[in-house]
Amino acid sequence: MATIKEQIDLIRVEIDKTQKNKATNAHIGKLKAKIAQLKIKEEKAHAHSKASGGGKGFEIKKSGDATVALVGFPSVGKSTLISQVTDAHSEVAGYAFTTLTCIPGVMEHRGAKIQILDLPGLIKGAAEGKGRGREILNVIRSADMVLYIVDPFQNAHFDVLHRELHNAGLRLNESRPPVFIKRTLRGGIDVRTTVEQTHLSPEEMGEIIRSFGYTSAIVTLRNNTTAEQIVDCLAENRIYEKAVVAINKIDIATDEELQITRDSLPKDWPVMNISAFKGTGLEELKDFIYENLGFMRVFLKPQGEDADMEEPLIVKDDSTVRQICNKLHRDFVRKFRFGKVKGPSAKFDWQRVGLDHLLKDGDILTVIVKR
Ligand SMILES: Nc1nc2c(ncn2[C@@H]2O[C@H](COP(=O)(O)OP(=O)(O)OP(=O)(O)O)[C@@H](O)[C@H]2O)c(=O)[nH]1
Ligand SMILES: [Mg+2]
Known part of the structure; x- marks a missing residue:
């Protein structure tokens, strides 16, 4: 019998192999619904093993007006940055995984006290608990904003990380889909929509919703809804959070390298360039954090x-x-x-x-x- 993680991986492989188009949308939706359910099962199993003496979470006391989590691969400069912009000192070194726990610092800016959390370099597989990934993800989930630190010499890493956070239920710079599902006693799955639905038929929606244990429900849709949005509405662990990016190490990157890095990031996200080591752009970064926290x-x-x-x-x-x-x-x-x-x-x-x-x-x- 495959473990839950293996089952999830198999489904992910199948999703990756499936061509994405109108005809396969519902199929992908069903696969994603299956992953969401396996994850709920996995979380329960994990909570159980934890109760019987498993891993311990990072003990982080939230403080200040807002909390920002630093997210990035090992050695991108997260600890260098927190030591520069807050009162905290976090060890800096040229090897990976220098930081092994969560280190909080406070940045005071324009009258606000903003808590910044330095975290171990998050790596691929974190959502499945690799490299203390589960603890790191929980800290990120409870923060008000994510600050991705990107290294121009390993910029392919952004996609890997972003995907990892997505798999863990984090929806960054996305808004909650306008999908409302209300359980009813009878009547089957009744889909009511104010706009034309081109991704899924009412039957296909019904199938996904039933797979979450609903037999009757009123489903109200206010946009052209994808299968993933329906799954997001039904899965309970989704977190909608703001995210911004700082491209670090600009002191040793060429303009061309910086441009390539910028192009690899989502077009509509707030991004700025810094050198944590030289202190370049750090005052602007404080404004940038303050403004994006709203x-x-x-x-x-x-x-x-x-x-x-x-x-x-x-x-x-x-x-x-x-x-x-x-x-x-x-x-x-x-x-x-x-x-x-x-x-x-x-x-x-x-x-x-x-x-x-x-x-x-x-x-x-x-x-x-x-x-
Ligand atoms: N040139 C240059 N080097 C930097 C910059 N920021 C950090 N570094 C160097 O990059 C290396 C890693 O820095 P850290 O701050 O320890 O990186 P980290 O992201 O905290 O790494 P982990 O704790 O292992 O996840 C160190 O040798 C730093 O001196 C920068 O802006 N420019
Ligand atoms: Mg560090």
Whole structure:
């Protein structure tokens, strides 16, 4: 009997051998659904062996306003970088696998405290637990953003890594597919769509959905949906995360080598060039990280006092008054009466707002709570 991993590998080989076109889309979808199920089985088996004394995860305490995970092959310069931009010191050396555990550091920039995690060079097979891969992947999954470090002399590695993260359920710079599946008691698989479906027929969708144990469900589709998107919606371990890339070692790469590396990366991803060793581009990198994390500043004005214009609260740029309240004090949401806002999100100065009011960068906020 083949192990779960061998079964998954066999299916992957079959997917790779299958020509990708309209006629094979449903077949590939079924194979991917099968992989998703085998992985759920594998995770369960692993959790079981862990409970009986298996491997231990990296103990990482999240801190600061956001967490960024450094991801890259061995020797691309991850530790060199973290030692330059944070207060942490991580050993640097010219051989692979210098870093064996997760080393956290804090980078302070524009009022935000950003936790950066140095990780061992992730390698192929990590999703199956190779080279502490499972622990590394768990740290990446819980981060707010991935910062890929790419070495221009081994740029083929990006694809290998990216695929590894994809196999582990990480969807980087992708949005959650607009697919909604609701289990019902009877009626079979009822597909309702607002756009024309060219990838799969309703029967083919039904087959994938039934393979996840549903007999009746209402499926609502708002885009031309692929088999993989349906599987992503049904598999529970998908994580949608932001990712950016820094091409390192520009001090020893030619313009041509840098261009080739850039061309090997996804066209619409944020990318910049640095030399961690020489310190080139590192201030720009801090801005780049800050901006891609999507932060904004909210200034607080306690009732009857002046606003604190020195130390804004650093929050995600889609935050509402509720999120600010949660950050200030655990009782604030329960005791909330109303907020008052002056600034870009207010229609006029000191507009009265509720918990669901969306704030904007530079707002000044007063929160009024019940006594
Ligand atoms: N020329 C040059 N060398 C660099 C640069 N950044 C790192 N290096 C060198 O690359 C080698 C590996 O650097 P590390 O920072 O240890 O790499 P790592 O990614 O942490 O490697 P692992 O911990 O093994 O995964 C060291 O010899 C560094 O001095 C750079 O910007 N330019
Ligand atoms: Mg290292």
